[in-house]
Amino acid sequence: MKIDKQHLLNYSILIPYLILSVVGLIMIYSTTSALQVQNGRNPFQLLLSQAGYWVLSLIAIAIIYRMKLSFLRRPGLIYVTLIVNGFLLVISHFFEAVNGAHGWIRLGPKGIIGLQPAEYLKLLIIWYLAHQFAKIQGDIHKYDYQALTKGRWIPDKLNDWRVVSLLSLGLVASLPDLGNAVIVALIMMIMITSSGIGYRWFSTALIGLVSVSALLLGSIRVLGVEVVAKIPLFGYIARRFAAYFNPFENATESGLQLTNSYYAMSNGGWFGLGLGNSIEKNGYLPEAHTDFAFSIVIEELGFFGASLILGLLFFLMLRIIVVGIRARSPFNAMMSFGVAGMLLVQTFVNIGGIAGLIPATGVTFPFISQGGNSLLIISIGIAFVLNIDASEKRELIQEEIERTMV
Structure with missing residues (x-):
């Protein structure tokens, strides 16, 4: 039936x-x-x-x-879609920057059709990591986090999920698109946590993330946003930090x-x-x-x-x-x-x-x-x-x- x-x-x-x-x-x-x-x-x-x-x-x-879920789980479909999106992220560097970031691909008369590859990466990375982690559930239950790393903290293959994930994240950050890069990084953390590994790894990663963020904000606060402004492509981030620390001091600008x-x-x-x-x-x-x-x-x-x-x-x-x-x-x-x-x-x-x-x-x-x-x-x-x-x-x-x- x-x-x-x-x-x-x-x-x-x-x-x-x-x-x-x-x-x-x-x-x-x-x-x-x-x-x-x-x-x-x-x-x-x-x-x-x-x-x-x-x-x-x-x-x-x-x-x-x-659609059948079996079709949506086909590795070929997942990999091809991810590769095409990565290619679009690279191509977007050659289009005009919007608010300091080359995140848009404008097509058609007067750029009426706009593609934002970083937006699509959010779901693609969920799709990809769900597929990768689902294949090794038995190993995860037996070896915990070691199943994800295969005993190697440094990947030895280009198709390792860590290489693919960090390369995708790097492409978004290079636009530079700080907001979507942060979201993609947090989504990766959620996917790793939901893969079945012990919760202590999530706690460790969360503490590490909070510590690094606090250290970064503290350093910028002490040294001044001018330090960030000197980094190539990241001048617009400096303006956002200036607004974050003293918005009313720069009420007509940043x-x-x-x-x-x-x-x-x-x-x-x-x-x-x-x-x-x-x-x-x-x-x-x-x-x-x-x-x-x-x-x-x-x-x-x-x-x-x-x-x-x-x-x-x-x-x-x-x-x-x-x-x-x-x-x-x-x-x-x-x-x-x-x-x-x-x-x-x-x-x-x-x-x-x-x-x-x-x-x-x-x-x-x-x-x-x-x-x-x-x-x-x-x-x-x-x-x-x-x-x-x-x-x-x-x-x-x-x-x-x-x-x-x-």
Whole structure:
């Protein structure tokens, strides 16, 4: 008896995804329309662009959901996709820099089609590491972390997962794209932790990461951001550190974004100024529709409105984690944990940046920020999880039917 997957769709994941996508479209119009009118452009231009990516995302979800998981686990498909994305990361160096980073590939008339390979790497590295670690689950249970290193701290083969991962991370950092490099590194840590190794390794890595970050920030604080500015390609990072340490001292230059982000959140208060009534989006807060979109959400919808959006986003993450916990296949479990981790890391890195808890990284807020590539890759991740959940349910039902027929 064949069971159709369309009857096993997880609506506790799909419905929050749809709601967040629609809320995102509303906020994108709110954050972009005023300036578009001031610049003599179509107020719906960026909204229509994002809506186009959302339609493409829905098509991708429908296609991926109906695929067999065995096809999505084919090594050839994973490796080819990863290699193509690596090639695109290299090619992006030859395109015009945006906010100091060569992260975009512009195609078509007037660069109407934009590809951001670093965004796609987030999901690709989850896909790749889930495949690699799923193959050696028996060894991991027996030898713990040594199974991942094969007894060698220094890899001896180019196709070692450590070489592939660090090379991918290096390509993103070379753009230079600090925000996405940080997210990719954190995703790698999540994937290694979810591979089945002992938790003491995660604790050690986390302590090491926090220590190195504190040492780095402390050194820059003592020596001055000029030290970072002298490093080739990383001058823009120095400006972000200057804004992080003293945003109000550089309120008209490097601290412009962060100070106006503070003003926006202060304006919002508990209940906000009302949808569309933001002051800061009218030319005061640069990147109000991308990196600092959530600041405008707080200004217009207030603490309560922003909390509802965050609550729905965290509910979506929890439902994805539940799929991973229930999964019997190691690959399925790690894919689910990776997608949830990607959303979690991106959310916290963005909020940390707009609140001044960490240096601004240029990372978009999931669903809310204007960014078609970000929405598409999140949607593909959601499609993977929906497929995994339905496939796992179908296997359980078929096994139960076979047992009852015996």
